[in-house]
Amino acid sequence: MRAMAVIGTGLIGTSVALAASRQGVVVYLSDRNPSAARTAAALGAGLTQTPAERVDLAVLAVPPSQVGTVLTEVQKRELAVSYTDVASVKAGPEQVALAQAPDPSRYIGGHPLAGREQSGPLAARAELFRDRPWALTPSPMTSNATFNRALELVALCGAVPVVTQSQAHDDAVALTSHVPHLLASLMAARLRDAPAEMSRLAGNGLRDVTRIAGGDSRLWGDILQSNAGAVVGVVKRVHEDLTRLVAALDQLAERGGEDRDDGLRTMMELLDRGVAGLAEIPGRRVGGGGRAVRVTVRDRPGELPRLLGVVADFGVVPEDATVDADEAGALTVDFTVPPGAADRMVAELRADGWEAVRPNGIGPYFREMARKEDGIPSEAVSK
Amino acid sequence: MRAMAVIGTGLIGTSVALAASRQGVVVYLSDRNPSAARTAAALGAGLTQTPAERVDLAVLAVPPSQVGTVLTEVQKRELAVSYTDVASVKAGPEQVALAQAPDPSRYIGGHPLAGREQSGPLAARAELFRDRPWALTPSPMTSNATFNRALELVALCGAVPVVTQSQAHDDAVALTSHVPHLLASLMAARLRDAPAEMSRLAGNGLRDVTRIAGGDSRLWGDILQSNAGAVVGVVKRVHEDLTRLVAALDQLAERGGEDRDDGLRTMMELLDRGVAGLAEIPGRRVGGGGRAVRVTVRDRPGELPRLLGVVADFGVVPEDATVDADEAGALTVDFTVPPGAADRMVAELRADGWEAVRPNGIGPYFREMARKEDGIPSEAVSK
Numbered sequence: 001m002r003a004m005a006v007i008g009t010g011l012i013g014t015s016v017a018l019a020a021s022r023q024g025v026v027v028y029l030s031d032r033n034p035s036a037a038r039t040a041a042a043l044g045a046g047l048t049q050t051p052a053e054r055v056d057l058a059v060l061a062v063p064p065s066q067v068g069t070v071l072t073e074v075q076k077r078e079l080a081v082s083y084t085d086v087a088s089v090k091a092g093p094e095q096v097a098l099a100q101a102p103d104p105s106r107y108i109g110g111h112p113l114a115g116r117e118q119s120g121p122l123a124a125r126a127e128l129f130r131d132r133p134w135a136l137t138p139s140p141m142t143s144n145a146t147f148n149r150a151l152e153l154v155a156l157c158g159a160v161p162v163v164t165q166s167q168a169h170d171d172a173v174a175l176t177s178h179v180p181h182l183l184a185s186l187m188a189a190r191l192r193d194a195p196a197e198m199s200r201l202a203g204n205g206l207r208d209v210t211r212i213a214g215g216d217s218r219l220w221g222d223i224l225q226s227n228a229g230a231v232v233g234v235v236k237r238v239h240e241d242l243t244r245l246v247a248a249l250d251q252l253a254e255r256g257g258e259d260r261d262d263g264l265r266t267m268m269e270l271l272d273r274g275v276a277g278l279a280e281i282p283g284r285r286v287g288g289g290g291r292a293v294r295v296t297v298r299d300r301p302g303e304l305p306r307l308l309g310v311v312a313d314f315g316v317v318p319e320d321a322t323v324d325a326d327e328a329g330a331l332t333v334d335f336t337v338p339p340g341a342a343d344r345m346v347a348e349l350r351a352d353g354w355e356a357v358r359p360n361g362i363g364p365y366f367r368e369m370a371r372k373e374d375g376i377p378s379e380a381v382s383k
Numbered sequence: 384m385r386a387m388a389v390i391g392t393g394l395i396g397t398s399v400a401l402a403a404s405r406q407g408v409v410v411y412l413s414d415r416n417p418s419a420a421r422t423a424a425a426l427g428a429g430l431t432q433t434p435a436e437r438v439d440l441a442v443l444a445v446p447p448s449q450v451g452t453v454l455t456e457v458q459k460r461e462l463a464v465s466y467t468d469v470a471s472v473k474a475g476p477e478q479v480a481l482a483q484a485p486d487p488s489r490y491i492g493g494h495p496l497a498g499r500e501q502s503g504p505l506a507a508r509a510e511l512f513r514d515r516p517w518a519l520t521p522s523p524m525t526s527n528a529t530f531n532r533a534l535e536l537v538a539l540c541g542a543v544p545v546v547t548q549s550q551a552h553d554d555a556v557a558l559t560s561h562v563p564h565l566l567a568s569l570m571a572a573r574l575r576d577a578p579a580e581m582s583r584l585a586g587n588g589l590r591d592v593t594r595i596a597g598g599d600s601r602l603w604g605d606i607l608q609s610n611a612g613a614v615v616g617v618v619k620r621v622h623e624d625l626t627r628l629v630a631a632l633d634q635l636a637e638r639g640g641e642d643r644d645d646g647l648r649t650m651m652e653l654l655d656r657g658v659a660g661l662a663e664i665p666g667r668r669v670g671g672g673g674r675a676v677r678v679t680v681r682d683r684p685g686e687l688p689r690l691l692g693v694v695a696d697f698g699v700v701p702e703d704a705t706v707d708a709d710e711a712g713a714l715t716v717d718f719t720v721p722p723g724a725a726d727r728m729v730a731e732l733r734a735d736g737w738e739a740v741r742p743n744g745i746g747p748y749f750r751e752m753a754r755k756e757d758g759i760p761s762e763a764v765s766k
Contacts, residue, residue, distance in 0.1 A: 038708035042680065042687035113586040122691070122701035133583055162583045172580035175573060180592040182628065183566050185657030186621050190558060192660045197555035199665045200516055200545045203496040205595040207664060209563040212588040214661050217654035224654075225647055228635035235632055238569050239625050245565065246622050252611035264608055271600035271607075274568030277575045278597050281590060282582045297425065304425035308505070318505035325421035 001025050001152050003055040005079055007070060008032075009040035011116060012086050013061030014124035017045035019157040022126050028055060040121040054078055057149045059110075060085035063219055064226035068096025075102045082146040084110040084153065088173060089226040090137045090166035098139060108150045109137035109166055111173075112159055119216055127158070134159035137166040167230075174230035181220060182235065184213035245270060291342035296355040297331040307333065310349065314341040384408050384535050386438040388462055390453060391415075392423035394499060395469050396444030397507035400428035402540040405509050411438060423504040437461055440532045442493075443468035446602055447609035451479025458485045465529040467493040467536065471556060472609040473520045473549035481522060491533045492520035492549055494556075495542055502599060510541070517542035520549040550613075557613035564603060565618065567596035628653060674725035679738040680714040690716065693732065697724040 002025065006017045009031040017027045017040060027046030031037040034048075041048045058080035060070050064087040071083055071093070083106055087093060090109040097107045114132040116123050134154045138147050154161045164172070188210040191198065224231055244266055251263030297303045308318060320336040337345055342358060349356035385408065389400045392414040400410045400423060410429030414420040417431075424431045441463035443453050447470040454466055454476070466489055470476060473492040480490045497515040499506050517537045521530050537544045547555075571593040574581065607614055627649055634646030680686045691701060703719040720728055725741060732739035 035706055035708040035714075038682060038714060039687065039706040042682055042684065042706075042714055044684045044688060113584060115586070115588075118700070118702040120701070120705075122704055122706065132586075135584060162580075164580050164583075168578060168580050169584065171578050172584045175577055175581055176585045176589045179573070180570055180589050182653075183570050184588075184592055185654050186624050186628070187563055187566050188658070188660035189624060189653060189656035190562070190617055190620060190660065191663040192656065194558055194663050195551060195554050197545075197547050197551050198558055199663060201496060201518060201547075201552065201555045202559045202664050203498070203515075205498075205567075206559045206563050208591040208594050209567055210657075210661060210664065211591050213654075213657040215658075217651060217658055220654055221647060221651045224632075224650060225635045225643075228632050228646075232629065232632035232636050234573055235625070235629055237573060239622075239629050241569050241572060242618070242622050242625060245569070246615065246618055249607075249611050249615035249618055252608045253615050260608075263611075264604060267607060268600060268604045270565075270572060271568050271596075271603055273575060274571035274593075274596040275598075275600055277571035277573065278593060280574040280577050280582060281585050281593065299421060299425055301425065301427045304422065305427060317501070318503070319501040321505055322503075323418055323422040323425075323505065325418040331418075331421060331425055 001056045001149065001156070003028070003051060004153075005030070005051060005055045005058040005074075006040075006046065006061060007058060007074065008061035009036045009045065009121050010061060011119045011121070011123050012112065012114075012128075013059065014040040014043065014045050014121040015114075015126065015128040016059055016061065016086065016112075016153070016157060018043065018124055018126035019129065020153070021046055023156050025156065026055075036121055040124070043121060043124065045121070045124065051079070055080045056082065057153060058083045059153065060087075063087060063222040064089035064092060065222050067093035068100060071097055071107060072100045072102070075106070081106065082149040083107045084136075084146075084150045086110055086112055087226075088177065088223045090135070090169045092226050094137065094139050094166045098141060104139060104141040105143040106146050107139070108142045108146050109135075109139070109169075110150055110153075111135040111137075111169065112154075112157070113177075114159070129154075129157035129159040132159050133162045135162050135164055135169050137164055137169050139166070170227050171230045174227055174234050178224055178227055178231045179234045179238065181212050181215065182224070182231070183238070184210050188213035241270060291337050291339050292359050293335045293337050293342055293346055293349075294357050294359050295333045295335070295349060297333055299325065299329045299331050304331065304333070307354065310352065310354075311335060311337075311345065314338070314345045314348075316341075316345070384439045384532065384539070386411070386434060387536075388413070388434060388438045388441040388457075389423075389429065389444060390441065390457065391444035392419045392428065392504050393444060394502045394504070394506050395495065395497075395511075396442065397423040397426065397428050397504040398497075398509065398511040399442055399444065399469065399495075399536070399540060401426065401507055401509035402512065403536070404429055406539050408539065409438075419504055423507070426504060426507065428504070428507065434462070438463045439465065440536060441466045442536065443470075446470060446605040447472040447476060448605050450476035451483060454480055454490060455483045455485070458489065464489065465532040466490045467519075467529075467533045469493055469495055470609075471560065471606045473518070473552045475609050477520065477522050477549045481524060487522060487524040488526040489529050490522070491525045491529050492518075492522070492552075493533055493536075494518040494520075494552065495537075495540070496560075497542070512537075512540035512542040515542050516545045518545050518547055518552050520547055520552050522549070553610050554613045557610055557617050561607055561610055561614045562617045562621065564595050564598065565607070565614070566621070567593050571596035624653060674720050674722050675742050676718045676720050676725055676729055676732075677740050677742050678716045678718070678732060680716055682708065682712045682714050687714065687716070690737065693735065693737075694718060694720075694728065697721070697728045699724075699728070 005028045006013045028051045029037045029046045037048050067085045098104045112134040114129045248263040248266035251259040322334050324332045346356045388411045389396045411434045412420045412429045420431050450468045481487045495517040497512045631646040631649035634642040705717050707715045729739045
């Protein structure tokens with residue numbers, strides 16, 4: 001890839017341009033707000049002039065509802081050989097491309113799953129996409145040449161391509177991004193009628209749950225209306241659960257009520273389903289392949305912290321451990337260890353004088369144990 | 384404070400014990416699970432033996448529904464001079480204390496707003512409470528001596544005491560902690576029927592929104608049922624908003640429907656209320672006192688990154704800046720700067736050869752600008 005055009009120099013467009021520029025690609029920048037394009041250029045993301053000849057790839061970094069229109073316009077003036085976009089919704093833009101764009105074979109939908117808590121070109125980073133998933137949604141018309149150009153772009157940005165179909169993408173992000181945004185907004189909206197004590201008693205849990213609600217509401221309105229069909233399907237099921245939860249909490253709030261047990265059962269069932277659902281999110285530490293390592297520790301101050309220090313070098317954290325104490329004054333510590341690390345860790349612990357073994361066949365047990373310890377509330381107290 | 388008892392050696396109890404032990408307090412540990420107490424002791428949190436005489440303070444680190452019972456039991460055997468707890472709900476335990484405990488004047492409710500994503504004694508940290516709020520809820524009966532003991536504990540842990548009334552506390556945490564937990568659970572519960580693409584397309588937004596749903600469901604069931612009255616009040620208003628949102632999304636999902644504008648208006652209103660609600664959470668960067676600093680930059684590569692590097696030393700990030708470009712080839716960068724830093728920053732920029740000024744009377748304008756840039760989605764694209 002020699003030359004590229006980026007249309008829309010916000011956070012994502014400018015970050016793409018920075019990444020490509022650093023790899024030696026000549027990048028032409030434009031934005032309907034000239035200051036944004038000039039800012040991106042001043043950051044070293046590329047040039048604000050119009051390319052003299054067709055570039056290899058045009059990247060449309062505009063809201064979902066504008067992708068189809070902008071694609072049609074730039075294809076008509078033959079800006080590039082191939083075209084892609086970075087919008088969060090893919091089925092709608094694809095439909096417009098197939099129906100209206102001069103050459104749909106030169107277009108492939110794209111969506112990097114990356115962002116920051118800030119927006120605009122000043123917040124851009126060449127490294128924004130490093131190791132992040134980047135969805136590509138070829139249509140039946142997309143040519144291999146255009147597909148490969150998009151893969152090249154993803155590689156230039158250091159991201160991981162995930163090839164999927166546009167509607168499958170939209171169904172997935174309704175669940176992983178759009179409905180989470182709406183729930184964050186619903187929660188944040190409640191803070192406006194907060195009691196005076198609220199601001200002093202806000203913890204990190206609240207910050208995490210509401211963080212994404214701070215997004216540009218115009219952009220999010222565009223995203224959500226562009227994916228309303230998939231979003232409403234998920235939101236309706238949340239609404240059903242919430243309706244049941246309101247009834248359960250009413251039962252629990254009634255002091256001495258006979259229905260308290262029913263209410264508690266309904267609420268616990270929801271909480272447990274939530275815990276189970278989290279296992280579907282990748283990147284949680286304890287995976288299917290954990291190995292068990294058991295270490296016996298003399299029960300005297302300093303030994304256990306020393307052991308935790310040694311195992312930390314192997315990527316093992318307290319989350320991955322359970323402890324059992326016997327009557328004789330010894331502690332048995334069971335760790336769940338990344339598969340590649342278990343034998344090395346046992347060898348090093350033994351060389352260091354620890355009593356360490358690898359019990360057989362109890363991997364799943366320890367995974368379950370570890371999972372129960374996993375991910376807990378800001379206000380946890382001991383059971 | 385010379386001696387303390389900690390009852391319940393989970394994450395919070397053990398962290399309190401570690402903090403107090405490091406300050407030279409003799410800490411006696413107990414837990415209904417002896418292994419947990421032994422583990423805490425092995426970490427250096429204290430001793431597992433029974434104190435020979437009354438300690439100065441007993442800290443009850445047990446779930447909310449057990450505080451009253453445990454308090455009554457330990458006061459009967461005169462374990463301590465004063466008593467406090469660390470449970471997330473305060474009105475219920477206070478009622479039981481006033482009704483049943485042998486000496487309610489020796490009890491004060493407490494709740495440190497701190498936690499980790501892991502639970503159990505192994506995850507404990509002496510530093511867990513450093514600079515975090517710690518609610519104290521004296522009842523009308525609480526003696527000054529007991530109040531001061533609790534303040535001493537908060538100081539030992541490096542936390543910031545927030546004195547409030549038990550029901551005001553519970554109303555506030557319903558909003559800041561308990562309802563956020565339920566919404567995180569509702570979202571996480573939906574992940575179980577996720578499409579196959581979901582796991583590859585999960586971003587950090589989803590992780591943040593759902594993180595606290597991973598908490599111990601038994602403990603959270605206890606917390607939520609202990610505060611069901613305050614929680615259901617907030618949840619009902621969320622339910623009303625969600626009901627309106629479902630109708631709006633249905634209008635938006637109907638292709639070419641006449642009610643799309645209505646649907647969009649309802650959804651935008653919710654998103655905007657969410658953005659506005661976030662301003663109620665303390666600790667967001669741009670506060671009321673920001674000062675404006677304007678810098679003019681020659682529009683050539685390298686200048687803007689160099690400027691951002693200089694202002695970063697004054698705690699200014701791109702989030703606090705807007706850029707305007709003129710026809711003549713110059714960029715005007717407006718920063719919102721912490722009040723104490725504005726004059727120093729201008730002086731240093733000028734000494735360094737930059738054209739920097741402090742325009743008058745535009746603080747609020749810049750705050751508004753900065754707020755619009757603030758907190759954005761994982762999948763943001765340029766407008």
